[in-house]
Amino acid sequence: MTEEPATEKKRNPIVPFLRVPEDPKQEPYLWGSKCKACGSVFLGERIACGKCGDTEPLEEIHLSGDGEIYVFSVVYQTVPGLDAPYVAAIIDLPEGVSIRGNVYGLDPEKPSPEWFGKKVKMYTEKVRTDREGNDVIAAKFRVLN
Amino acid sequence: MRDVAMVGGNMIKFGRYPDKDVVQLAADATIGALKDAGISINEVEMVASGNLYQSNAMIGQRIMKEIGATGVPVVNVANACATGSTAFREAYLAIASGMYDVALAIGSEQMGKMGLLGAGGGNRDYSTEGVMGTGLMPGVFGQAGVEHMRKYGTKMEHFAKISVKNHKHSVHNPYAQYRKETPLEDVMNARMIAWPNTLLMCCPTGDGAAAAVLMSAEKARQYTTNPVWVAASALTSDPWQERNPTMFDVNTVTRNAAKQAYDQAGLGPEDLTQVELHDCFATAELIHYENLGLCGDGEAGEFIDRGDPCVGGRIPVNASGGLLSKGHPLGATGVANIVEIMWHLRGQAGKRQVENSKVGLAHVIGLGSACTIHIIKK
Ligand SMILES: [Zn+2]
Numbered sequence: 001m002t003e004e005p006a007t008e009k010k011r012n013p014i015v016p017f018l019r020v021p022e023d024p025k026q027e028p029y030l031w032g033s034k035c036k037a038c039g040s041v042f043l044g045e046r047i048a049c050g051k052c053g054d055t056e057p058l059e060e061i062h063l064s065g066d067g068e069i070y071v072f073s074v075v076y077q078t079v080p081g082l083d084a085p086y087v088a089a090i091i092d093l094p095e096g097v098s099i100r101g102n103v104y105g106l107d108p109e110k111p112s113p114e115w116f117g118k119k120v121k122m123y124t125e126k127v128r129t130d131r132e133g134n135d136v137i138a139a140k141f142r143v144l145n
Numbered sequence: 146m147r148d149v150a151m152v153g154g155n156m157i158k159f160g161r162y163p164d165k166d167v168v169q170l171a172a173d174a175t176i177g178a179l180k181d182a183g184i185s186i187n188e189v190e191m192v193a194s195g196n197l198y199q200s201n202a203m204i205g206q207r208i209m210k211e212i213g214a215t216g217v218p219v220v221n222v223a224n225a226c227a228t229g230s231t232a233f234r235e236a237y238l239a240i241a242s243g244m245y246d247v248a249l250a251i252g253s254e255q256m257g258k259m260g261l262l263g264a265g266g267g268n269r270d271y272s273t274e275g276v277m278g279t280g281l282m283p284g285v286f287g288q289a290g291v292e293h294m295r296k297y298g299t300k301m302e303h304f305a306k307i308s309v310k311n312h313k314h315s316v317h318n319p320y321a322q323y324r325k326e327t328p329l330e331d332v333m334n335a336r337m338i339a340w341p342n343t344l345l346m347c348c349p350t351g352d353g354a355a356a357a358v359l360m361s362a363e364k365a366r367q368y369t370t371n372p373v374w375v376a377a378s379a380l381t382s383d384p385w386q387e388r389n390p391t392m393f394d395v396n397t398v399t400r401n402a403a404k405q406a407y408d409q410a411g412l413g414p415e416d417l418t419q420v421e422l423h424d425c426f427a428t429a430e431l432i433h434y435e436n437l438g439l440c441g442d443g444e445a446g447e448f449i450d451r452g453d454p455c456v457g458g459r460i461p462v463n464a465s466g467g468l469l470s471k472g473h474p475l476g477a478t479g480v481a482n483i484v485e486i487m488w489h490l491r492g493q494a495g496k497r498q499v500e501n502s503k504v505g506l507a508h509v510i511g512l513g514s515a516c517t518i519h520i521i522k523k
Contacts, residue, residue, distance in 0.1 A: 014271050043391070051385040070388065071295055073287030074340035075279050082275035085337070088284045090392040098391040100278025111340050116295045130270040138276045 010134040014127065017044030017063075018139050028124045028137060030065055032097055033058035041097040065122030067091040067141070069115055070098065074108045085109070091120060091141060105143035119144040146241040150365035150372035151521060153182025153358035154484035159472040160322045162255070162352045167199060170354040171253035172211040174477075178249070178356035178484075183368045186213035189358075190245040195222045195232030195252040196476035208251060223476075225511025226425065227380075228252065229355065230479025234517060236359050237378045246364040252480030253354040282425065283339035283347060285393055285512065290341055290428025297443040301341040304427040305332040306449045308346045308469055311424060314456055315466025317497035320481075322351045322472035346427035351472030355481035373490045376410035376504070377520040379403075383513075395429065398516040399436040399508065406518040407438075412504060414438035417460060417520075419489060419499045421482035422508040424467040429510070434462070437508060437518075461499045464489065479509040479517060486521045 013020045013028065020028040033046045037054035041061065048055045072089040085108040091101045103120055120141040127138045155177030157170060171194070179185060186209075194205030205219040224231040229252025236248035274280060293299045312327040327345050335343035365372045381402040386394045407413050414437060422437065424430035431445045439460055440448040448454065454462035465471060465485045468478065486505030488494045504522045 012271075014273055014276065040385075040387075071288045071291045071392070073279065073284045073291060074337070075275065075281075075284045075287070076337045076339065077283060078275045078279075078281075079272075084275070085340075086275065088275075088279040088288070088339075090278070090288060090388060092388075096387070098388040100273070100280065100391055102276065102278060113294065113298075127276050128270060136270055138273070140277070 011137050012130065012134045014136050014138040015044070018124070018137065020124070020137050028139070030063035030099065030122065030139060032061050032063050032095065034061050041095050043097060043099060061095060063093050063095050063097070065139070067093045067099070067120055067122070069103065069118045069120060072103065072111070072115060074111050089141070101139065101141040103141045103143060147243055148362045149237050149240045149375040150360050150362055151357055151375060151483070151487055152360050152365050152368055152372050153178045153184070154356065154487045155181055156320055156355035156477070156481045156484050157353060158320045159351045159353035159474060159477070163257070167196070167253050167255035167352070168204065168207045168211050170255065170352060171204070171208045171251050174253070174354035175208060175212055175249065175251050175356040178358050182358035184247065184358065187215060188247050189215070189217060189249045190247045191217055191236070191239045192219045192249045192251065193222055193232040193235035193239070194219060195229040195250070195479065196254055197223050197225065197228045198254065204253070205251070224515045225513050226423065226473070226475050227479055227509045227511030227515040227517045228476040229481070230483070230507070230509040230517035230519065231380060231515065233357060233480055233483055233519065234378045234380055236357070237375055240359050240361050246361045248359045250357045250359065250480055251354070252356070252477040254474035254476040255352045256350040256474055257352070279339070282512065283342060286426035286428050287339035287342050288392060289395055289432060290426070293428070293432050293445070297446065299431065299446045301333070302329070303446040303449055304341055304346060304431055305329055307424065307427040307430045308332045310449070310455055311463050311467040311469040312345070314464050314497060315470030317495065318466045318470070319495070321466045321470045322349060323470050324466070342426045342428055346469070348425050348468035348473040351474055353472065353474030353477035353481065355477050355484050357480055357483060373487050373521050373523055375519060376412065376522045377406040377518065379405035379409065379518045381405065381516045393512050393514060395510050395512070395514060396432060396436050398514045399433060399510060402516040402518040403437050406506070406520050410520045410522070412520060417504050417506050418502040419464060419486065419505045420460060420462045420508070421465060421485050421505065422462060423510045424463055424469050425473060427469065430462070430467065433508065437506065456497065456499060464494070464497050464499050482507040482509065483519055483521060490521060490523050
């Protein structure tokens with residue numbers, strides 16, 4: 001009797017600018033590209049600089065995942081199968097690029113100007129299983145107190 | 146560049162037409178515009194057709210097969226919500242360049258029951274929507290309004306008052322899908338869609354069509370003694386901005402288009418007698434008061450508090466009731482708001498008429514982004 005080798009279930013990032021190391025002991029992280037000419041930072045990989053048009057290969061950089069809320073909305077009506085309401089923010093990262101993110105640790109029923117500039121920290125979470133059975137990993141944010 | 150006259154225009158009432166197809170809707174609007182201009186399809190030398198969902202299916206040519214396939218050049222235009230106004234601009238450029246003397250711009254869309262969120266699609270397993278923030282319109286325009294709150298302390302009530310104003314205007318517009326006044330309490334307490342926009346602060350979807358006939362000055366004289374003129378046609382895309390594309394930038398693209406349009410017309414915001422601007426959400430209208438220079442930066446809250454943008458106020462904005470009342474059939478929107486201005490300039494706007502209107506500005510944003518501004522004058 002021979003047994004079929006179990007296909008390895010993978011942990012796939014939901015977006016290309018989130019990197020999930022194969023070694024589960026290593027933390028997933030956000031990454032981006034920095035223009036060598038003008039210093040602009042972009043999420044993930046780029047062919048050229050979207051600000052100055054420079055075509056020298058951009059430098060890959062590690063993004064810290066420590067950011068602050070620039071603005072937000074609280075989304076009540078969303079696509080089927082998602083929990084609502086949720087806080088959908090634009091988060092400024094210290095490396096000079098912004099990212100969209102759900103923020104947890106705030107009361108969605110009480111949106112407030114006090115949320116502007118709040119410090120948040122990235123964490124990752126499995127959000128669903130894809131059709132091949134792999135885990136889909138997303139970056140989320142929680143408020144730092 | 147030559148002067149361009151707008152000699153005819155028409156639209157159908159926006160709403161739901163489940164028993165008609167979009168070609169019939171567009172044909173209906175177009176035949177009306179041709180009649181208004183006093184010409185037939187045989188005089189038209191080029192056609193620009195704006196339709197977002199059907200531009201990959203030759204809708205412009207299908208409309209011509211319905212109303213008279215004369216073999217003239219037809220271009221199909223898609224530019225998000227600015228689709229119709231970009232088609233108008235193509236027709237404008239065709240005349241201004243000297244290449245043609247009579248051009249037709251058509252905008253049409255059949256949205257069905259698509260709803261605010263639009264159709265899903267792609268690989269849902271890797272969709273970031275609602276998992277890593279939002280990219281759908283209600284949340285995006287919620288954030289755009291919240292940015293104004295952050296900068297200037299604007300309150301939800303300021304945005305809600307815009308919805309009250311536009312719905313009040315809509316009562317007198319027979320072309321609007323919804324014609325019901327909504328008191329402030331109703332707007333504030335309606336079901337929340339994406340804070341701070343409640344259901345009554347979001348434009349409904351719907352079907353619609355509009356058309357415009359443009360001519361060179363010489364040609365226009367054969368048909369009318371009293372055309373209106375396209376004093377400016379500006380189109381911009383969004384320049385680099387530090388948070389874009391994570392956060393769509395609807396401000397810079399509008400400010401750049403406004404500057405171009407005012408320069409081209411040799412006019413300023415103080416010369417305008419009315420504005421039809423892109424109120425896809427109440428939050429959008431408020432930020433565009435400043436982007437178009439109707440008031441100073443940070444003053445939009447007081448501007449609406451004072452009633453300046455009401456019909457009868459200092460500079461009426463969305464006398465038609467805006468997209469919040471008319472609905473927003475994507476490809477039709479940009480042509481329809483220019484036709485609305487034309488009617489006011491001619492004194493044909495019925496009970497919603499802006500008295501003695503002489504110079505109107507029509508503004509449209511397509512997220513992603515495209516901004517068109519047309520200034521139409523007597
Ligand atoms: Zn650069």
